[in-house]
Amino acid sequence: MKNKFKVISTVLFLSAFIMVISFGGQKAEWKGKIEVKNGIKIVKNPKMPIYGNEIFSIEEDLKIGEVESDENYMFSQIRNFVIDKNENIYVADVKETYVKVFDKNGEFLKVFGKEGEGPGEIGRISSIHINAKNELLVHDSRNRKIQYFSLEGKFVRSKNLGKIRPLRLYCDYNENYYVTTAVIDPPNSRYVLLKYDNDLNLIATIAKIPAPDPTKPFNPFMPFFYYQLMNDDCLLYGYPESYELHIFNPEGKIIKKIIRDYNPVPVSEAEKEEMRKDIRPGRKLEFPRYHSAFVYFKIDEEGRIFVQTWEKPESGEEYCFDVFDSDGRYIAKIPLNFRLAVMKKSKIYTIEEDEDGYQYIKRYKVTWKY
Secondary structure (H helix, E strand, O other): OOOOOOOOOOOOOOHHHOOOOOOOOOOOOOOOEEEEEOOEEEEEEOOOOOOOOOOEEEEEEEEEOOOOOOHHHOOOOEEEEEEOOOOOEEEEEOOOOOEEEEOOOOOEEEEEOEEOOOOOEEOOEEEEEEOOOOEEEEEEOOOOEEEEEEOOOOEEEEEEOOOOOOOEEEEOOOOOEEEEEEEOOOOOOEEEEEEEOOOOOEEEEEEEEEOOOOOOOEOOOOOOOEEEEOOOOOEEEEOOOOOEEEEEOOOOOEEEEEEEOOOOOEOOHHHHHHHHHHOOOOOOEOOOOEOOOOOEEEEOOOOOEEEEOOOOOOOOOOEEEEEEOOOOOEEEEEEEOOOEEEEEOOEEEEEEEOOOOOEEEEEEEEEEOO
16 A cells, blocks of 8 residues: 555446346336425425436546655545546645645646745635636635635635634635534524625525534434535535425525435434444433434536435445436435545545545546436
């Protein structure tokens, strides 16, 4: 593991990554229904997907990372990464104050950014994004700024966040900003999803959910909302108290709901015991009987939605992902043993670790058979 990792052609698309559902290899008729209420399209899905066996496969074709020797290929703790139109990979490391850039074959190209408080200097990278102008945006949480760089690494400008204190920050192609923040107001503390315009003026409050109350027992499986920007600047949002996804248009209006009937997954005793090890001693815990409806989701460029659930297949340690097509129909259930990071040009990018905790970026080629 001491050599620089480049393109790898190991085939992984056989049984470990294919979910076989017994429809006799034939496409089944979708048994859901679509209705419109108050101008909102509601897609109601059944428990079973449309397709049967072997409709999805993946093959690993890239691995970037190195345990020692060449520091250009070493990572401390990857925060996130983005892919440009040429498939170059821009990696933000939370323990560093720079961005590393690799080409589509995994070859190191350059690094830019340095620690500091001046123009183009970074205090702490919380996230990075690419906007419609092909600029790289760096959310600098320590200096409370959004730093803009060209994709070549040249500093362009910065924007002060002022009183906005993001826990998470996303930018759409028109440079509107979606910000998750916390409002501390016991016993009514809450997390809020807000939308700001290019000048950081508040446009809308998208969602509010309860935050943990420090005076009450803590639920370590407490659900949290998740959202992702879509290609058309619509917003996909979900709060997993129920299996329901909402699509907001750029004006902040709900235009579609995607619902799936499902069987709740019980919280196991093993999961409870594992959580007890991770929570500080003396903290009172309160476990729910069942897990939330889902964990998180990702969207690919064709508009398919991958939703990780708490369900596990019989084959191993993976989790099941429910896949919906761009119309919101439930088309497949597949097992994957990694978290999806980026999905671009029929490829899945992930952040993975070896048995010693060293991080790597991997890329998988995706093939659909329907």
